[in-house]
Amino acid sequence: MRVVVCVFGLLSLVYWGYLAWPFPFPGVLFMIGAPLFAAVVWYFFRSPRSPIETDIVGKTIVEVALVVAAGGAWLAIGHPVVGLVFVVVAALSGVVAFRRETA
Template structure:
C-alpha cells in the first residue's frame, strides 16, 4: 500500500534566485541605514527599521504564504518597492555597478516570475 503522495512545490532556479535577491535587499537596507546616517540616531533606527519594514511588506503581500491575498499587480508593486529601494541604496552608497546589476537581475527575475503568475 502506497502512502498518499504530497505534492511538493517545484523549486527552480528562478525561485532560488528570487529568495537570494530578497535576502540581499533586506541586508542592503540594513547596511544602508547604518552607514548612510549618523550613529546612534537615526542610523540605528533606519538600520533596523528599513529591513523590518521590507520584511513586513513582503510577509503581508508578496510571500508564498502572504497574510493578504492580493492581485498580482499589488504583489508586483511591493516587489518593485523593496528591490528598487535596495538598488537606490547601493547607488546612494556610491556603488553604481552593484545597484545596476542588482536592479537588472531583479527586474529580469521579476518579469519571469510575473509571466508565470499571470499564466497560471
C-alpha cells in the first residue's frame, strides 16, 4: 500500500507538470523536475536507507510536505476530490507505517 501511495504521489506531480505549465518549456522541466526533487528529498530524509539520519519528527515533516505537495497539485489542476482522497489515503497509510516503525 505504501509503495502505491508513493508512486501515485510522484505520478501526480508529473501530471501536474504536464497540465499546469505550457508545453514544451517549462512544462517538461516541471514534469521531470518536480517528481525528481520529491524523490531526492524522500531519499535523503525519509527512506529506510537514507544517508542522513533524522528522527521520527523530521521524517514525519518530510512525508507530510510531500503528501501535501501531491494533494495540492491535484487541487491546482482542478480535481479537488482526487486530491482530498489521496491525502486521506496517504494519511491512513502514514499512520499505519508510523505505528509499525515505533512498535
